[in-house]
Amino acid sequence: MKVLIKTEIPGPNSKEMNQKRIKSVADGHGSVCGVYIKKADGSNLIDVDENVFIDYAGGIGTMNIGHSHPRIISAIKTQLEKFIHPCFTVAPYESYITLARKLSDLVPISNNCKAAFFNSGAEAVENAVKISKSYTGRSGILVFSHAFHGRTQMTMSMTYKEDPYKKGFGPFLPNIHRLEFPSEDKILNLISSDFDPKTIACAVIEPVAGEGGFIPVSINAMKNLREFCSKHDIVMVVDEIQTGFGRTGTLFAIEQFDVEPDLITLAKSIAGGLPLSGVVGKLEIMDASHVGGIGGTFGGNPVACAAALAVLDIIEDEQLSTRAIEIGKKVRYKIKSIRNYCPWIGGIRGLGAMQGIIIINPETGEADKSRTSRIHQYALEHGLIMINAGTYGNVIRTLMPLTIGNDDLDQSLEILSAAITNA
Numbered sequence: 129m130k131v132l133i134k135t136e137i138p139g140p141n142s143k144e145m146n147q148k149r150i151k152s153v154a155d156g157h158g159s160v161c162g163v164y165i166k167k168a169d170g171s172n173l174i175d176v177d178e179n180v181f182i183d184y185a186g187g188i189g190t191m192n193i194g195h196s197h198p199r200i201i202s203a204i205k206t207q208l209e210k211f212i213h214p215c216f217t218v219a220p221y222e223s224y225i226t227l228a229r230k231l232s233d234l235v236p237i238s239n240n241c242k243a244a245f246f247n248s249g250a251e252a253v254e255n256a257v258k259i260s261k262s263y264t265g266r267s268g269i270l271v272f273s274h275a276f277h278g279r280t281q282m283t284m285s286m287t288y289k290e291d292p293y294k295k296g297f298g299p300f301l302p303n304i305h306r307l308e309f310p311s312e313d314k315i316l317n318l319i320s321s322d323f324d325p326k327t328i329a330c331a332v333i334e335p336v337a338g339e340g341g342f343i344p345v346s347i348n349a350m351k352n353l354r355e356f357c358s359k360h361d362i363v364m365v366v367d368e369i370q371t372g373f374g375r376t377g378t379l380f381a382i383e384q385f386d387v388e389p390d391l392i393t394l395a396k397s398i399a400g401g402l403p404l405s406g407v408v409g410k411l412e413i414m415d416a417s418h419v420g421g422i423g424g425t426f427g428g429n430p431v432a433c434a435a436a437l438a439v440l441d442i443i444e445d446e447q448l449s450t451r452a453i454e455i456g457k458k459v460r461y462k463i464k465s466i467r468n469y470c471p472w473i474g475g476i477r478g479l480g481a482m483q484g485i486i487i488i489n490p491e492t493g494e495a496d497k498s499r500t501s502r503i504h505q506y507a508l509e510h511g512l513i514m515i516n517a518g519t520y521g522n523v524i525r526t527l528m529p530l531t532i533g534n535d536d537l538d539q540s541l542e543i544l545s546a547a548i549t550n551a
């Protein structure tokens with residue numbers, strides 16, 4: 129759909145809605161853009177003032193299959209007409225089992241696998257940690273700088289960035305040990321660590337740090353981490369909440385690292401926008417927790433499971449992992465073409481369609497958060513909704529639906545490059 133900006137941004141109807149919001153919604157729950165949405169279709173968002181945007185945020189990476197995909201809507205409707213929520217903990221149903229089987233067969237782990245479902249990404253990470261603690265009888269958790277694992281007490285403690293995620297919310301959980309994130313230019317430094325590996329239940333790593341700034345882990349470091357975990361009987365958990373479901377060019381990013389993890393956490397694009405998350409991994413680890421130790425009222429809700437089954441079919445039928453690679457190439461090509469006259473582009477990094485454009489001060493080489501915010505604002509005013517990332521707030525990230533057509537992609541890249549050039 130062609131981008132159409134009819135009003136100032138935000139428009140009058142959005143502004144009016146924002147006034148209502150201020151009176152009723154807790155301030156702590158922020159929104160990146162001041163435009164309020166009334167319709168979404170494919171890679172477009174249409175706001176309450178009839179402005180048409182292209183969506184590079186994709187519900188923070190939940191919309192890999194695009195907004196309002198007809199097959200998702202049909203799967204949801206079919207399920208709604210049967211039943212909405214008998215609760216798997218009480219009266220179970222088949223779609224949960226089918227999804228658990230499918231994901232267990234799809235994850236790149238050669239052992240027999242099992243799965244369990246929850247609601248949010250944070251819950252999936254919490255449960256992966258709980259399962260690892262049950263399996264190992266240990267309590268330590270190994271995490272990395274730039275990590276983001278969620279906003280609950282445990283996952284916030286595992287998360288790196290102080291402001292806004294941890295500010296004022298301490299004390300944090302003990303026994304969490306942090307290593308430097310092993311990106312391409314860093315080795316996995318386990319030598320200077322201050323913990324006894326025999327106390328560590330699990331190591332949790334994002335194959336590409338998401339909120340931390342779209343930083344891929346180096347392949348060697350991932351292999352070293354695998355060796356370290358195997359040597360010390362530590363459960364290796366790969367957090368694929370943002371990288372999963374085709375985003376990086378393979379169904380799961382870890383497929384590109386020649387490494388088999390023990391557990392994988394999933395959420396975001398798993399169910400085409402419905403709240404669902406999961407832990408999938410080696411059967412003997414997944415079975416370690418006692419009955420009733422994991423679960424929850426809404427975990428694996430049947431409507432979300434029906435949507436998730438449709439998501440897997442759509443990704444395969446529409447070859448969205450391959451499309452992610454094409455999208456990533458186009459983004460990189462465009463950014464490289466403007467780099468010569470935009471010395472504030474510090475680089476572009478990522479895997480597949482998960483690309484992060486780094487904005488720096490060309491004189492000092494330091495992160496330039498305020499220029500990044502100006503780029504974001506310019507793009508928004510010209511019809512492109514984006515979100516930033518990075519520990520220093522200076523990375524523009526691409527999380528557009530992988531179903532985006534070439535016309536929308538070309539249009540959006542023109543807006544993005546104009547925003548980077550002019551802001």
Ligand SMILES: Cc1ncc(COP(=O)(O)O)c(C=O)c1O
Pocket residue numbers: 188248249250251253276277278279334338339367368369370395396
């Ligand atoms: C890698 C990663 N883990 C965990 C989470 C937390 O997911 P949720 O916000 O659904 O709790 C996120 C969310 O951005 C994430 O990117």
